[in-house]
Amino acid sequence: MAAPLLEIRDLSVDFHTAQGNLHAVRNVSWHLDRGETLAILGESGSGKSVSASAIMNLIDCPPGRIASGEILFEGRDLLKMSGEERRRINGKRIAMIFQDPLSHLNPVYTVGFQIAEMMTAHGLPKAEARARTLELLERVGIPDFRTRIDAYPHQFSGGQRQRLMIAMALALKPDILIADEPTTALDVTVQAQILALLEELQNETGMGLLLITHDLGVVAEVADRVVVMNSGQIVETGSAAEVYRSPHHPYTKKLIAAVPGTGAMADPLKTGVEVLLDVKGFSKHYGDFVALDGATLSVLSGETVAIVGESGSGKSTLARALLRLTEPTSGEACFGGRDLVTIPPKELFALRREIQMVFQDPSQSLNPRMTVFEIVAEAFAIHPEILPRAQWKDRVCELLEQVGLDASHMRRYPHQFSGGQRQRIAIARALALQPKLIICDEAVSALDVSIQAQVIALLRSLQDALGLSYLFIAHDLPLVRDFAHRVVVMQGGRIVEQGPVARIFDAPREAYTRNLIAASLSPDPEIQAARRAGRRLHAEAGR
Amino acid sequence: MAVAETGAPIPEPPHPALQILRMLWRDKFAFAATLFLLVVIFCAIFGPMLFEDVATRQNLRGRNAAPFDFSKDWSFWLGGDALGRPLLARIIVAAQNTITVAAGAVACSLAIGTALGLVAGYTSRGLSQVIMRLADVIMSFPSLLLAVIVLYMLEPSVGNLIIVLAITRIPVYLRTSRAEVLEVRERMFVQAAQVMGASTGRIVFRHILPVVFPTLITIATLDFAVVMLAESSLSFLGIGIQPPEITWGLMVSQGRPYLTSAWWLSFWPGLAIILTTLSLNLLSNWMRTALDPVQRWRLETRRES
Numbered sequence: 001m002a003a004p005l006l007e008i009r010d011l012s013v014d015f016h017t018a019q020g021n022l023h024a025v026r027n028v029s030w031h032l033d034r035g036e037t038l039a040i041l042g043e044s045g046s047g048k049s050v051s052a053s054a055i056m057n058l059i060d061c062p063p064g065r066i067a068s069g070e071i072l073f074e075g076r077d078l079l080k081m082s083g084e085e086r087r088r089i090n091g092k093r094i095a096m097i098f099q100d101p102l103s104h105l106n107p108v109y110t111v112g113f114q115i116a117e118m119m120t121a122h123g124l125p126k127a128e129a130r131a132r133t134l135e136l137l138e139r140v141g142i143p144d145f146r147t148r149i150d151a152y153p154h155q156f157s158g159g160q161r162q163r164l165m166i167a168m169a170l171a172l173k174p175d176i177l178i179a180d181e182p183t184t185a186l187d188v189t190v191q192a193q194i195l196a197l198l199e200e201l202q203n204e205t206g207m208g209l210l211l212i213t214h215d216l217g218v219v220a221e222v223a224d225r226v227v228v229m230n231s232g233q234i235v236e237t238g239s240a241a242e243v244y245r246s247p248h249h250p251y252t253k254k255l256i257a258a259v260p261g262t263g264a265m266a267d268p269l270k271t272g273v274e275v276l277l278d279v280k281g282f283s284k285h286y287g288d289f290v291a292l293d294g295a296t297l298s299v300l301s302g303e304t305v306a307i308v309g310e311s312g313s314g315k316s317t318l319a320r321a322l323l324r325l326t327e328p329t330s331g332e333a334c335f336g337g338r339d340l341v342t343i344p345p346k347e348l349f350a351l352r353r354e355i356q357m358v359f360q361d362p363s364q365s366l367n368p369r370m371t372v373f374e375i376v377a378e379a380f381a382i383h384p385e386i387l388p389r390a391q392w393k394d395r396v397c398e399l400l401e402q403v404g405l406d407a408s409h410m411r412r413y414p415h416q417f418s419g420g421q422r423q424r425i426a427i428a429r430a431l432a433l434q435p436k437l438i439i440c441d442e443a444v445s446a447l448d449v450s451i452q453a454q455v456i457a458l459l460r461s462l463q464d465a466l467g468l469s470y471l472f473i474a475h476d477l478p479l480v481r482d483f484a485h486r487v488v489v490m491q492g493g494r495i496v497e498q499g500p501v502a503r504i505f506d507a508p509r510e511a512y513t514r515n516l517i518a519a520s521l522s523p524d525p526e527i528q529a530a531r532r533a534g535r536r537l538h539a540e541a542g543r
Numbered sequence: 544m545a546v547a548e549t550g551a552p553i554p555e556p557p558h559p560a561l562q563i564l565r566m567l568w569r570d571k572f573a574f575a576a577t578l579f580l581l582v583v584i585f586c587a588i589f590g591p592m593l594f595e596d597v598a599t600r601q602n603l604r605g606r607n608a609a610p611f612d613f614s615k616d617w618s619f620w621l622g623g624d625a626l627g628r629p630l631l632a633r634i635i636v637a638a639q640n641t642i643t644v645a646a647g648a649v650a651c652s653l654a655i656g657t658a659l660g661l662v663a664g665y666t667s668r669g670l671s672q673v674i675m676r677l678a679d680v681i682m683s684f685p686s687l688l689l690a691v692i693v694l695y696m697l698e699p700s701v702g703n704l705i706i707v708l709a710i711t712r713i714p715v716y717l718r719t720s721r722a723e724v725l726e727v728r729e730r731m732f733v734q735a736a737q738v739m740g741a742s743t744g745r746i747v748f749r750h751i752l753p754v755v756f757p758t759l760i761t762i763a764t765l766d767f768a769v770v771m772l773a774e775s776s777l778s779f780l781g782i783g784i785q786p787p788e789i790t791w792g793l794m795v796s797q798g799r800p801y802l803t804s805a806w807w808l809s810f811w812p813g814l815a816i817i818l819t820t821l822s823l824n825l826l827s828n829w830m831r832t833a834l835d836p837v838q839r840w841r842l843e844t845r846r847e848s
Contacts, residue, residue, distance in 0.1 A: 323738050352740030364731035368837055369753045378749075382741050413836035426735075433739065 003075050004031035005208050006055070006094075006176055011069030013050050013059065024050045024064070025232045032176065037202065037209040039223035039240070041216065043255075043448035044419070047232040048212050052178050054079075056096055057086050073176075092122050095169035099181040101161035105153040111164050112137075112149035118171045136167040140197060158311070159190035163197065170201060177202075178210045183218060187310035187475065188519040195221050214448065216259050217521025220244065220528040228252050241525040258450040259523045261478025266304075266485050268500040273300045276437055276469050277322075282331035284317050291317040293493040294331070299437065302463065304470040306484035306501075308477060308516070314493035315473045319439050322471075323357055324348065335437070353383055356430035360442035362422035366414040372425055373410040376400070379432035386433070399428040403458060420451035427458065431466075439471045444479065456483055477520040481505050489513045566833050566842040573829030576822035583819055586638040594618075598632040599787065607805040622807040624797070630811050637789040637812065642819075644704050644790065645770045651709035653763050656716025657755075661747055663717065664724025675721070678714040686711035687776065694782040704783055708770050715766065716759055723755040757831045764827040768820035791816050 009029050015022045025047040032038045042048035053059050055071055055078065071078040073094070078086060098104045106114060115136060116129040124132070130149075137145035140163040142156075153161060162182060169177055179198065183191035199222055202209050213219060219226050219240055226243050228236040228251070235249040247253045277299040284292040292314040299305045307315045321328040322340065333340040335355065343351065359365035366375055376396045380387045387395055397407035403424040414422055423443065430438050440459070444452045456479065462468055474480050480487060481501060488498040489512065497510045508514045522528055567574050597618050608615070608623035610630070618629030663674040681689075690707045697703045727733065728751060736746050775792020777783030784790050786797075791812040798808025832838045 325734060325737060349740045352738065355738075357735070357738045359731050359735060361731065365735045367732040367736075367750055369835070371836075378736070378741070379739055382736075382739050382745065415837045429735070429739075 003072070005034050005074065006210075007031040007072040008051055008055075009070050009072065011051055011054060011071065012067040013047075013054060014065045014067050016063040016065070023232050025229075028069070028229075028232075028234055030227050030234070030237065032208040032210055034175070034208055035202065035206045037199075037211060037222050037224045039211045039213055039219045039226045040229060041213060041219055041226055041255075042229035043214055043450065045231070046229045048214075048229045049180055050232075052096070052180060052210065052212055055094060055178065056090055057083075088122075091118060091174075092172045093174055094176045094178065095172070095174040096178040096180065097162070097165045097169050097182050099184050101158070101165045101185075102153065104165060105161060107153055110150045110152055111156070115164070115168045115171055118168050122172055132171065133167075136171060137164075139201075140164070140167045140170075141193075142167075158186055159194060162186060162190075162194055166194075166197065166201070170205070173205060174207060176208045176210060178212070180212045181214070182211070184213075184215070188477070188521075189310065189515060191218075191521075192221075192519040198222065215521070216244070216256065216449070216523035217528075220523050220525040221521050221532070223525075228255070244523060244525055254450060256523065258453040259478070260449075260453065260456075260476070260482045261520075261522070263482045265481060265502045265505065266483075267502075268485055269300055269303050273302065275299075276301045276303075276335065277471070278334040279318075279322070280332050280334075282318065282321060282333060283329045284314075284321050284326065285329045290493050292321065292328070295490075295495050297488050297495065297498060299469050299471055301436070301469055302467045303486065304463065304472055304484045305486045305488060306472045306474060306480040307488045307490060308474055308480055309490035310475065310516075312492070313490040315490050316441055317493075318490075319357070319441050319471065319473055322439065323355065353386075353433045354436045355439065356433055356435040356437070357439045357441065358423070358426050358430055358443040361446045362419065362426045363414065365426055366422060366429075368414055371411050371413055372396075372400070372405075372417075375414070375425060376410075376429050376432050379429060383433060395432070396428075399431055400425075402431065402462070403428045404454075418451075419447055420455060423447060423451075423455055424458065427455075427462075431462070435468070437469045437471065439473070441473045442475070443472070445474065445476060452479065459483070477505075477517060489516070563833070566839070567829065569842045570829045570832075572825045576825040576829075579818060579822045580826065583638055583642065583815075583822075586635045587642040588639070590635040590637075591639050594632045594636050597629060598636040598789075599628065602627040602629075607801060607808070609805075610807045610811075621811050622805070624794075624808055625801060625805075630807065633789060633794065634791065634812055634815055637791050637794060638815075640701060640784055640788060640790040641771060641774070641792065641816075643701055644708070644774050644784075645767050647701075647705035648708035648712065648770045648774075649763050649766050651705060652712035652766070653716055653759060655709070656713040657720045657752075657759055659713070660717045660720025661724055661752065661755075664721040665728060665743065665747055665751070671721070674717070678717045681710065682714045686773070690773075690777055691780065691782060694777065699777075699782050699785060701784070704774060704777065707777075708773055711773075712766055712770065715762060719762060720755055720759060723758060724751055727751050727754050757834055761827050761831060764820070764823040767823050768816065771816050771820070 008031070011028045012026050013024045015024050028051055030038065040048045040051070050059070054066060059066070066079060073089065078089070105111065112130065112133050115133045116126070119129040119132060120126060134145060134149060137149060142148055142160060142163060153164070156164065182198070183194050186194065195218065198209060209222075211218065211223060223240045226238065226240045227234055228243065228249070230251045236243060236247065236252045243252060244256060247256055275298050279295060279297050282292060282295040283290070295314070295318055297305065307318065309315045317326070320326045322333055324340065328341055331341065335351065338347065338351070340351070370378075373393070373396055376399055377392045380392050380395070396410055400407045400410060405421060405424050405428070414425065417425065444455050447455060459470065460483070463470065472480070472484060484501050486499065487501050487504040489496050489504065489510065491512050497504065497508065497513050504513060505517065508517060518531070522531075567577060602623065604627065606623060606627040607625060608619055608627070610620065610622035612619065616629070618632040621630040621634070623629055624633065659674050663671040689711060693707050694703060733746055733750050736750055741749075771792055774783055774790060775795055778790060778793040779796040784793055786793070794812035795809045795816075798805070798812070801808050829842075832841055
């Protein structure tokens with residue numbers, strides 16, 4: 001058998017940090033063949049991106065150091081090559097696309113120039129490069145590509161930008177495409193399109209695709225083989241179906257078990273429960289742009305209402321308007337008999353206690369210069385009627401333990417905690433005011449799957465213990481399916497459908513909801529394969 | 544990548560003062576700078592009281608005496624000036640005026656500039672516009688000219704000098720703090736405080752100012768040197784500090800005619816200015832790290848070579 005296209009043997013990479021030597025990856029070996037898709041699956045900090053960075057010569061040395069191993073590309077060790085030789089391979093033979101296309105496109109050049117530059121840098125004449133750029137833009141599906149070639153990156157949507165990145169990567173017909181979390185920042189429907197595009201392009205060119213991801217659904221959709229990584233080591237390798245069906249390593253088992261969207265759906269609450277929040281005709285206009293158009297919904301006491309929709313659907317605007325972080329243009333929102341929109345400032349201050357918010361990214365929503373104690377106790381400082389100062393410490397201890405943190409850590413600063421722990425601190429802060437309603441704006445979408453499951457379990461247990469209501473804003477449908485009592489689907493600032501969770505998932509009425517559900521990926525490769533086949537059949541029938 | 548994901552146990556912190564001393568000891572440059580500044584402050588407070596007589600007594604045999612002549616009295620070790628007054632003693636005495644003017648002007652402009660910047664950054668557009676245009680007026684007017692006019696009308700005293708120098712430096716702090724406030728106020732933790740019902744004062748002083756402050760302190764220490772030199776140029780023009788009062792800047796300009804024959808007249812006071820600013824810079828560098836909880840570990844762990 002011929003040598004594989006790319007092979008990594010026994011690679012170890014260390015990073016020097018203040019805490020000593022950190023082994024980012026240890027003795028990692030895998031290989032990639034022509035025309036094959038290999039997925040490297042792992043959570044944050046597992047070292048899944050490090051080997052790809054080593055291939056592209058992107059590791060900063062120091063603090064990084066390649067301790068051992070070899071990277072064989074067509075039988076030659078990349079690590080022994082000169083910088084000049086590697087530059088000739090990078091981009092031309094091995095190309096890479098990244099998670100956030102906006103930060104990897106230069107905002108001051110037109111996209112046409114940037115794609116062509118890729119080719120002129122490797123010695124193609126300008127006119128030829130431009131012709132090829134047009135070809136590529138057409139191929140990756142940019143509409144009006146003949147005029148759009150001279151547009152700037154900010155004039156494209158997120159999905160289109162990722163298409164541009166793909167066009168740039170494919171400009172020189174590379175043998176290998178490395179995709180580092182290529183769809184993580186995108187909406188589900190766009191994600192499905194990008195993955196389909198990658199697959200088509202692979203079939204056309206026969207390149208090897210190395211996909212780095214944390215998402216089992218993405219693995220199931222495109223990968224032939226999968227490498228599972230945990231804390232710098234490979235714990236399991238195999239075909240995607242094999243690993244999903246019969247995982248051997250406990251970590252893989254845990255990972256697969258943590259994937260949401262498989263449990264039983266919640267029944268709707270019984271009738272006769274008090275209505276906590278009643279929103280009628282809520283609208284928000286920015287000039288001529290309608291961000292939110294006549295939203296009407298209600299939240300019962302002790303209920304979880306999920307708001308789902310893609311980016312730009314107005315779900316965050318709704319949350320911000322409810323909290324009066326932005327002023328709604330029209331509409332009313334009755335909370336406990338008082339209208340949130342017209343309430344005088346003094347009563348609004350009192351009402352702040354009853355509606356709290358947990359933000360998306362806990363590393364940004366906690367003040368980095370305050371200790372955990374100061375962060376949680378600030379609630380008491382702002383609302384001194386809750387608790388006399390002497391009891392602050394005891395109460396903070398109690399709250400931290402309630403959210404599953406060690407109370408002795410309250411003198412620490414937020415950066416000393418992991419992402420999941422930080423979100424627990426944010427939840428403790430929200431609970432300090434003893435609210436009735438907590439608005440969670442993508443509260444778990446920045447977290448790893450297994451941490452996500454823990455935080456959701458925490459939210460659920462708090463709901464049982466304290467009778468809280470949640471307004472849970474998310475784009476991740478499987479998560480919503482497991483957690484919510486009722487679901488509100490939004491699109492372009494309008495509510496298109498709402499109802500009990502079982503009704504929405506089992507019998508969606510609107511085409512948009514159906515698309516959304518169909519586009520979300522199942523972690524089971526067989527289900528995804530069946531869905532893919534179905535789509536293909538559908539497409540051919542339509543032709 | 545988060546640094547302390549592992550969550551290694553952190554021992555209860557010792558007494559704050561001890562902790563600060565320990566962090567200062569870790570950064571040897573900052574430690575030396577602190578010692579030097581303490582000496583300067585000591586000179587500024589007690590210098591005139593102790594050495595006023597020595598510094599003003601003329602000794603015509605010691606005119607432009609060369610430095611490092613250890614057979615003479617200690618006050619002449621750095622040489623003598625054009626009138627035969629001992630340089631070392633004069634530098635010690637001059638510390639008071641110099642530090643008073645520089646520290647006063649920097650502190651005033653820092654306080655006023657930051658306050659206006661916070662207001663401009665966090666209130667309505669209208670008020671912000673008024674403040675910013677005022678800053679533009681000050682900035683577009685040559686600062687030395689402004690100082691000349693004001694000091695020509697007012698009496699050239701230490702107090703007036705501080706006021707004039709402070710006014711000319713206000714826009715620097717104002718613009719910086721406003722720009723930073725505009726950025727920080729959009730951060731998520733400020734919104735989180737708003738959701739909890741925090742008052743404007745609380746948000747500004749508890750959440751925004753601590754983030755903005757290190758930048759301003761760094762600018763202030765750099766400004767220290769600028770103000771010292773501005774004061775010396777005013778003194779040179781004859782509208783700053785008037786002899787027989789002395790400052791380091793004035794000493795530099797008094798030594799200028801003798802630069803070719805007696806370099807030490809300007810050199811020593813110049814060195815005092817340089818060392819003071821350098822020390823302040825080193826200290827502010829250390830402070831920026833020490834004040835930031837995310838960076839503080841650099842001073843708490845032993846440095847690896």
